[in-house]
Amino acid sequence: MKTDTEAFAGGVAVITGAGAGIGSGLARRAGELGxxxxxxxxxxxxxxxVAAEIKAKGGRAEAMVVDVSKPAELDRLAAEVVDRFGDVRLLVNNAGIxxxxxxxxxxxxxxxxxLNINxxxxxxxxxAFAPYMLEAGKEAWIANLASVGxxxxxxxxxxxxxxxxxxxxxxxxxxLEMQLKQAPIHVSSIMPGMLKTSIFEAAAGKGEPEAASAHRKAMFDLMANYGMDLAEGCQRILEQVAEGKFWVSTQPEMTQAAVDGRIQFFRDQSPPFLAGEAKQLLGID
Ligand SMILES: NC(=O)c1ccc[n+]([C@@H]2O[C@H](COP(=O)([O-])OP(=O)(O)OC[C@H]3O[C@@H](n4cnc5c(N)ncnc54)[C@H](O)[C@@H]3O)[C@@H](O)[C@H]2O)c1
Incomplete structure (x- = not known):
């Protein structure tokens, strides 16, 4: 088990959707680590x-434009990164809307x-990246952005x-596939509880029906009032990813509450139900 300073003191990190929010926080932290x-x-x-910020602090970074909803762009990215920078140590599939x-x-x-982006x-x-990482045969990390959702x-x-x-x-x-292959590649699922980002602003006016704006505003306010500081959350994420943990939480109590609710639903085989806070958010009650 490694610490973040051991695992990520060098090597190449590729992060999607790293121009804002969690991706940018992870990029800054990976740059700080070396x-x-x-x-x-x-x-x-x-x-x-974001690349300029990392470089201004003495780090190494390169900006590349990639639309993750286009598989060919990810193929091109993987080939170019390996060709120009060498083996990838950390891949974070972060972009989401x-x-x-x-x-x-x-x-x-x-x-x-x-569906295409997320x-x-x-x-x-x-x-796109796993074949290169498997071929390299070196210890590496792949982390995907799930959610307590x-x-x-x-x-x-x-x-x-x-x-x-x-x-x-x-x-x-x-x-499990990496285990079957006996590959030295750690796989993590990142489940942020809530970190302060621009995700709800980014959703505005992008085909979202007008009737959804009250819910979005409620989510936006919740994030502004209770969201975790981005830098702190991203530091927590990279520490756990480095350790090779599969479950990576920024706010473990939120993950636990969501998991407990799900277990109860499965155990009782009850109809789907809404927790109290969710009702408040939707203006029911
Ligand atoms: N913020 C949270 O609390 C939270 C909670 C759970 C999960 N997540 C997940 O974390 C990830 C990042 O979310 P965030 O809150 O930082 O969002 P954000 O909106 O602040 O940042 C997302 C970034 O992704 C980029 N992006 C959008 N579409 C893209 C595309 N097609 N190709 C490449 N880049 C694209 C945007 O330009 C932006 O820079 C998402 O997968 C989200 O679901 C976030």
Whole structure:
């Protein structure tokens, strides 16, 4: 078991969606620890800004534009990174978007974007990079962004929640596949409770139905008031990833509460139910 300063004192880190939020926090922390950080994002401006920040602090970073919803862009990224920087030690499939609204009111293209970015972005990140990492045969780490939402349900956050359930089961199977291969590759599922990021602002005006704006505002306020500081959360994440933990939580009590609720649901085989806080959030009660 390694500490973050042992595991990530050098080597190459590739992080998707690293131009803002959790991806940017992880990129900054990986840069501080001594890694060469490939800061990828769909926005070149944001990726460049984060890479510049890392370099200004004496770190090594390169910005690259990658849209994770396009598998060919992830193939190109993997080939280019290995060619230019060498073996990848840490891959974080982080890029993700929120989508709020009744299932039948979300436009088809927003559904497609949510599934393509949140699910296929992770799948094809692994598909593109894993062969190089296996071929290198060195100790390496793959971490995918799930959520405490992987263990709960929430009406009108259906599109987002189902993608996180999918990432969680994908990551569990990937862990077992690496075991089957006896590969020296650690696999982690990252389940942030709530970190202060721009995810709810980013969702605004992107095909989200107007009726969803009150729910989004409630989530935005919750994050602003109770979200964990980004730098602290990202430090916690990389410490646990370095240790090779599969379950990586920023707020373990939130993960536990979500898991307990899920276990109760399975054990009782009850109809789906909403916890008190979720009702408040939705303005029910
Ligand atoms: N913030 C939280 O509390 C929280 C909780 C649980 C899970 N997560 C997960 O963490 C991840 C990051 O979320 P965040 O809160 O930092 O979001 P954010 O909106 O602050 O940042 C997301 C970044 O991803 C980029 N991005 C969007 N679409 C992309 C695409 N197609 N290709 C490449 N990059 C793209 C954006 O440009 C942005 O820089 C997501 O997977 C999210 O589901 C976040």
């Amino acid at each position: 890694m060469t950080v490939v800061v990828t994002d769909i926005s070149s401006e944001r990726a460049e800004a 929120e989508t709020i609204g009744y299932t039948w009111e979300i436009p088809a293209d927003r559904w497609e974007a949510t 699910i296929h972005g992770v799948v094809h990140g692994v598909r 992987a263990f709960s349900v929430m009406p009108t956050q259906t599109a987002y929640i189902m993608t996180k359930h999918a990432v969680q089961s994908f990551t569990e199977c990937l862990y």
